[in-house]
Amino acid sequence: xxxxPEVETVRISLEPLILGSRILEIREQTAGVLYxxxxxxxxxxxxxxxxxxxxxxxxxxxxxxxxxxxxxxRMTGQFKYEEQPPVLRKHDHIVLSLEKPGTGPVWLVFHDxxxxxxxxxxxxxxxxxxAGLSALGPEPLDxxxxxxxxxxxxxxxxxxxxxxxxLAQTVVAGLGNIYVDESLFLSGINPQRLAGSLSLxxxxxxxxxxxxxxxxxxxxxGTSVKDYVDALNVRxxxxxxxxxxxxxxxxxxxxxxxxxxxxxxxxxxVYCPQCQPV
DNA sequence: AGACACCTGTAT
DNA sequence: ATACAGGTGTCT
Numbered sequence: 001x002x003x004x005p006e007v008e009t010v011r012i013s014l015e016p017l018i019l020g021s022r023i024l025e026i027r028e029q030t031a032g033v034l035y036x037x038x039x040x041x042x043x044x045x046x047x048x049x050x051x052x053x054x055x056x057x058x059x060x061x062x063x064x065x066x067x068x069x070x071x072x073x074r075m076t077g078q079f080k081y082e083e084q085p086p087v088l089r090k091h092d093h094i095v096l097s098l099e100k101p102g103t104g105p106v107w108l109v110f111h112d113x114x115x116x117x118x119x120x121x122x123x124x125x126x127x128x129x130x131a132g133l134s135a136l137g138p139e140p141l142d143x144x145x146x147x148x149x150x151x152x153x154x155x156x157x158x159x160x161x162x163x164x165x166x167l168a169q170t171v172v173a174g175l176g177n178i179y180v181d182e183s184l185f186l187s188g189i190n191p192q193r194l195a196g197s198l199s200l201x202x203x204x205x206x207x208x209x210x211x212x213x214x215x216x217x218x219x220x221x222g223t224s225v226k227d228y229v230d231a232l233n234v235r236x237x238x239x240x241x242x243x244x245x246x247x248x249x250x251x252x253x254x255x256x257x258x259x260x261x262x263x264x265x266x267x268x269x270v271y272c273p274q275c276q277p278v
Numbered sequence: 279a280g281a282c283a284c285c286t287g288t289a290t
Numbered sequence: 291a292t293a294c295a296g297g298t299g300t301c302t
Binding site: 002003006057072073074075076114116117131132167169176177178179222223224225226227228245267268 | 294295296297298299
């Protein structure tokens with residue numbers, strides 16, 4: 001489900017709800033979802049939520065200076081915030097109970113239909129042991145990121161397609177199937193192009209378009225194709241602005257020709273053969 | 279670099 | 291019954 005804009009929206013929606021709250025307990029309803037790498041069974045109890053951050057598609061919850069909760073929602077993971085004791089439903093796997101100053105007990109339920117999502121509890125210095133997290137490329141919305149850096153990082157994947165390179169998370173962090181297709185369409189660049197073949201001018205266009213799309217999607221509170229909702233169960237609205245994702249066969253919004261569909265890096269890829277020539 | 283696996287639900 | 295889905299770790 002969630003790519004950078006959706007994870008960022010979860011972060012934004014969750015922050016005012018739980019920042020400063022004290023964790024009472026973390027309860028596992030399903031085994032194999034929560035990884036506690038600290039070696040201490042009830043390590044989170046009594047800790048205060050001191051920060052909520054995002055890196056790529058990872059959500060990081062600071063629990064004081066020496067404990068960190070890291071979550072990856074993968075395809076269908078959700079955090080549901082509740083102010084009443086939650087009635088647990090199918091696919092509710094982890095329940096955090098917290099004491100919120102001035103409010104009383106509140107709950108955060110990790111729900112995940114496909115059970116691909118993961119939560120880690122670890123010391124901050126152990127975060128580098130989460131391979132996917134430590135291998136992430138730069139944040140695409142970081143104003144420091146420049147097009148020459150993007151071009152060089154893409155060039156490290158010179159023998160694969162742009163689509164595959166942008167999905168890899170190591171070139172740039174946080175894009176998934178939706179936002180890669182949308183960014184390439186807005187850039188007018190074909191997804192089958194070799195990742196090492198971009199000119200500096202094209203890399204510059206790709207970076208600008210990628211940032212434009214991602215920022216617009218964050219502003220729209222993410223894309224809700226199907227499952228995705230934020231911590232308060234609110235859907236996003238960027239699905240109404242999608243130009244190519246999910247629109248194969250429909251007319252291109254720029255030229256009117258039918259959008260093409262292919263399979264790249266194992267993922268359905270939609271593009272306009274006219275506006276994104278090889 | 280690409281195929282397959284991990285899961286469950288939904289659409290055809 | 292089969293194919294496919296906002297992802298990624300592991301195996302070839």
